[in-house]
Amino acid sequence: MRRGFAFLGCLGALAGCGTTHHASPREVRLPAARPHELTPPPIVARPIPFGARRRRETAAYAERHYGVSTYRLSAPHVVVEHYTGTGTFARAYAMFAPDRRDPELHELPGICAHFVVDRDGTIYRLVPVSLMCRHTVGLNYTAIGIEHVGTTDAQILGDRRQLDASLELTRWLRCRFGIPVRDVIGHNESLASPYHRERVAALRGQTHDDWKRADMDVYRARLRRLGC
Numbered sequence: 496m497r498r499g500f501a502f503l504g505c506l507g508a509l510a511g512c513g514t515t516h517h518a519s520p521r522e523v524r525l526p527a528a529r530p531h532e533l534t535p536p537p538i539v540a541r542p543i544p545f546g547a548r549r550r551r552e553t554a555a556y557a558e559r560h561y562g563v564s565t566y567r568l569s570a571p572h573v574v575v576e577h578y579t580g581t582g583t584f585a586r587a588y589a590m591f592a593p594d595r596r597d598p599e600l601h602e603l604p605g606i607c608a609h610f611v612v613d614r615d616g617t618i619y620r621l622v623p624v625s626l627m628c629r630h631t632v633g634l635n636y637t638a639i640g641i642e643h644v645g646t647t648d649a650q651i652l653g654d655r656r657q658l659d660a661s662l663e664l665t666r667w668l669r670c671r672f673g674i675p676v677r678d679v680i681g682h683n684e685s686l687a688s689p690y691h692r693e694r695v696a697a698l699r700g701q702t703h704d705d706w707k708r709a710d711m712d713v714y715r716a717r718l719r720r721l722g723c
Contacts, residue, residue, distance in 0.1 A: 533670050533723065536663040541619045543592040543607060545626060552594070552604035553627050560694055561636040568627045571672050572690050573638040574665055574679045575631045576706045576714065577608065578645045584613045587644055591621055597629075600698075604629060608640035610664060616656035618664050631682055632701045633691040639668055648681075648710035662718055670723035676715050681706020 553566035579587040594605040607628040611619045622628050630640030643651045643661060651657055665679055680688055682705045693699045706714075 533667050535667045536618060536660065538610075538618045538620050538664075541588060541621060543588070543621045544594065545607075545622055549594045549604045550626075553629075556602065556604060556629065557627060557636055560632075560698075561692055562694060563636055566627055568625060568637070568639070571624065571637055571639050572674060572678060573634055573688060574668055574674055575634060575638045575640050575682055575685065576643070576661070576665070576680070576711065577630060577640060577682050577703075578643045578648070578651060578705045579611065580646055580705075581644060582646070584611060584617070584619060584644050587611050587642060588619075588621070600632075602629075606630065608642040610640070611642045611644065612657055612661045612664065613644050614654060614657050616660035618660055624668070631685050632698050633693040634685055634688060636692065637690050639672075641665065641668075648706055652710060652713060658717075662714075662721060665718060666721045666723070669718075676719045679711075679715060679718060681708070681711040681714075683707045684711060 550566040554564050557566065558564040579590070581587045581590070588611070591605070591607045591611075594603070596603055597606045607622055608630045609620065609622045609624055609628055611621060613619065624639055627635055628640050629635055630642075631638055641661065641664065643657060645651045645654070645657070651661070668674070669676070669679055678688070678690070682703045684706070685691060685702045686700065693701075
């Protein structure tokens with residue numbers, strides 16, 4: 496996700512600031528795949544703090560913006576691809592971990608994403624997909640957010656290890672939840688999604704620059720070839 500102002504990276508001045516709570520890396524234990532189900536790619540759990548206060552704030556946010564008073568994400572319909580605007584996973588984690596007002600929209604809860612794909616292909620899970628994350632205005636109520644460590648679409652598309660890991664993660668998620676390839680979108684495509692919904696009039700045209708349509712067409716073509 497990208498912010499259009501003079502803060503480092505696309506998620507603003509949260510990068511590298513404040514106290515963060517780093518859990519020890521550990522591999523996520525996921526249920527064994529049933530016949531004809533995809534096996535999930537290797538995923539490392541690095542959970543950000545998402546306690547009772549952040550959950551209350553998320554429910555209040557969802558009520559203001561979507562008319563649903565819940566912090567839960569159930570039956571997601573969209574996967575949104577982003578890039579962090581940072582050069583390392585550590586700096587991306589430092590943006591998402593603190594529960595504080597973001598520098599662009601000044602709202603709570605703090606911004607977050609469900610997954611971050613690092614440059615070496617490591618997939619980190621920050622938030623369970625059963626919880627709502629603030630990553631895309633108009634879609635948070637029904638979208639899984641995937642961040643990629645990097646600063647441009649082209650950088651990620653040209654990084655084989657990172658791209659392969661991203662495609663495997665997205666493939667597993669979309670097949671798990673029955674999400675069509677057309678509903679795997681870039682952040683920049685958010686306003687065109689049929690699931691876009693925003694109660695705050697001033698934000699109905701708000702989006703970011705990361706993952707424009709031309710680059711997502713390349714990504715979706717690769718994803719489509721993988722099938723389920």
